[in-house]
Amino acid sequence: MKAQILFAFADFHINNNSGPDDSSYLEDLRLTNPRHDKERIKDTKGGLLxxxxxxxxxxPDFRRWRDDDQSRPLWIKGDPGKGKTMLLIGIVDELERQLAQLKQAERSTPHATVLSYFFCQGTDSNLNNATAVLRGLIFLLAAQQPSLASHLREKYEHSGHKLFEGGNAFFALSDILSHMLRDPNLARAYMVIDALDECETDLLKLLKLLVENTSASRVKWIVSSRNRHDIEQQLKLDDSQTKLSLQLKANADSIQCNVL
Incomplete structure (x- = not known):
């Protein structure tokens, strides 16, 4: 098994006390629940090893990405069947466990650390486009943290469920997500998108939005995809950023590391 990683770029649960009107716009927003998608993928693949x-x-480089204030997306790339999705599911599960512990310490502060993720799937119309990705990411953020939900509710009060549909939906949702990630009550956000190459509609727009929202040190992105030049170009990797290749062999205990 090979995986190539380029460093470039609280309990975790749905908060049902976000406000008296939250359930309606969360219900309209939710095209799919990424938490359920994650569990379905685990079950389909026979469990997470x-x-x-x-x-x-x-x-050490993963720890540095996770803990360092310098914000750099982590891009995991590899050929089909190399274990990218299960790797990201494992990372998400580990972050969920860590956030559960952190949440206990955050109870006395309004500043929150949150985790949101989405698993693209090219054969499913609910999972293969940029608007669906944003709906999933925003759903988990809004459901976790009331202060973040306010950015969604404000727009929803003016447009209703049409906010999430039609040709302008991506742009409206992009604006909502950007405001969420700049919210002063946000301590840190871990954002995970799997299988970018299976996002068949508006992928380049999604990547542009991702890059635009990496400037804040509190936002940490992980994305995965096949090894595609167009994705690398949009992520704007440059010589000033660390490039590290990690090769994992399925039948060996060692990991070969090379700095490129």
């Missing part, structure tokens, strides 16, 4: 992701958690 620790060996498929545990190795990355102790890698």
């Amino acid at each position: 620790e060996d498929s992701y545990e190795w990355i958690l102790d890698h």
